[in-house]
Amino acid sequence: MQFKASQRIAQVGQKYLAIQQKQIRSLEKQGMKVINLGRGNPDQPTFPQIVAKAKSELEQPQNYGYPPYGGNENLKAAIRKFYAAEYQVTLAADEVTVFSGSTAALTALPMALANSGDVILTPDPAFFGYHIGITMSGATEWRMPLLAENNYLPDLSLIPPEIAQKAKLMFLNYPHNPTGAGATSEFFERVAAFGLQHKIAIVHDFAYADLSFAKPAPSFLQSRRAKETGIEIYTLSKTFNMAGWRCAFAVGNASIIKLLKTYIQNSVGGTFNVVQNAGSFALLSQKKQRQKLRALYSKRRSVMRVLEENGFAVAHSAGTFFSWVRLPATIKDERQFAAELLKQKQVAVVPGSAFGKNGQGYFRISLVTSTAVLLTGCKRIVEFVKDYHEGSGQFD
Template sequence: MEFKASHRLQSVGEKYLAIQQANINQLKKSGIEVLNLGRGNPDLPTFAPVVEKAKTALDNKVNHGYPPYGGKPALKETIKQFYQREYQVALEEDEITVFSGSAAALTALPMALADPSGVVLTPTPAFFGYHIGITMSGAEEWQMPLLERNDYLPELEKIPQAVRERAQMMFLNYPHNPTGAGATHAFFDKAVQFGLDNHIAIVHDFAYADISFEHQAPSFLQSKRAKETGIEIYTLSKTFNMAGWRSAFAVGNASIIKLLKAYIQNSVGGTFGVVQDASQYALETQIEERKQLRDTYLDRRNTVIQLLKTNQLSVSQSSGTFFVWLKLPEKITDDRRFAKSLLNNAHVAVVPGSAFGDAGQGYLRISLVADTATLASGINQLITYLKQYRE
């Protein structure tokens, strides 16, 4: 007996990266080596001291039982200290909740905050995950175009009044996936005021908080009155190469935190105590390791950008994240077709910009989660293929 997916699950659709990975797997089965510059998963291991801390925590019998919902008090205290040290932001106990990976929270938030009659504002291009929770909630998604001429910041003043009146929440994400753009304190001040004026919950996805090159990426909560209207989602996946650990937390508006905690408590439950102890240790101690990781990504970014610019290709500087945003030559009108052709014929995987929304059409996202030699080889093959490609 075979059962069909619910309408809700069908509406989500299949992720582009899952489709691409299936294609890559088929090529590998044929004995073809693929240079994968499309991944969003760190290629380097979790910092060794964090792993050792987890091994010790595994012997603690307390961690063998159900973990406390919303996080251990000791981890919450460390999060307070971390935000005070890094961003000069003071937090209270009820302004923090811990959960297993940021994807769980990003999916949960529309279901906790949005109604089927409501609107959720999202950037485009953007991380695929925002769409999933909105679709599951039944709310309407209204996309805010992020354009190069505006430094990939949404023009909030252009959101129609009728949309503002129905909007219940807004997703933001800086440093931005996929463009690598950064936000300013001035923009976050503007976003806070927009949230206050329109009674909209602002959710800042701070996934790439620590992968910022020219200067420290600002926290949304550094803006005055930010906690009155929004929260920030911080994941340890990128900062500490802990993607597989599924460790993240939210900080900010106490009422949003309460709703998020309640939804996660009634769905996915708590986060394994060993992961919480390792996360606490990481936040407290790994300052030098974080710097070394940033330097690694900076070196990789510079290698990729230099190769692309030397060949007269238009590429954004990428102020953060581990992605580079490449504008395709005007002769190429279909970025998805090009990306598929590049994979099947030159055996280099990248993600077409339109996979992140219509505003990404005509671009490619190149990932920096590979060693410098692999990146250089992949970029050179991309450049060669661009010169010979015909639609």
């Protein structure tokens, strides 16, 4: 028997990366070797000391039961210490909650804070994770354009007053996936003032907090009165190469934290104590390893010079493990470009419009593969575009 999706799920649609993964698997079945510069899964292992800590935690029978909702005391204390040390932000006990990966929280927030007819503000282009909870909650999404000329920061003055009035939530994410742009403290000050003025819950997704190259990325909670209007979501996935462990947390406004915790408690449940205790150890120890990881991504980013030397404009990235590349003006359709590049040169990239309409004309490269593979991938992209220009100016 085949069951039908509910309207809620039917509206969600398939993610671009899931579709691309299927295409890659199909090419690989045909014996082709694909250079995957599409997905954003850290390629390096979790730092060994964290793995060792988890192994010893696994030996402790008290870790096997249901974990406390919202995080165990060990991890919550580590989070408070971490925010004090890294960002000089003091957090009270009710300003912290833990969950199994930030994706769950991004989906939970609209469900916990918005009703049908409310507006939720999102960046465009943006990570796929914000739209699903919004769709399921019945709220309306209003996309804030992020443009190169404004350093990929939204222009808050362009949000119409009637939209701001109906808005319940605003999602932001810096360092930004997919453009690599960073935010400034001045920008966050303006966001906090805007949130307070319009009673909007600001949700800053800080997934790439630690992958910031020239200077540390500012935390939203460092800005004046930020805690009165918003929260920050931090995941261990990228900072410690712990994507598969599913460990993340939110900090900030106590009332938002409480609503988020209620939703998570009743849906996803708690996070395995072994993971929480390993996470707590990670937050309080791995400074050197984190520095080395940043240096590795920074080195990989420098491979993009090959594209620049061949006429591509690569956006200056403040952080993340992504590069945001402008297509030559002669190529109008980035989706077709990505599809043909995969088919003809076996290189997977994500077309910018998969992140929203303001991504048109761009594509995203992930730096989660070795410099050698990245270099080969970039050379194939250059060759592909050269063939295109020397040929009929059409994909065949």
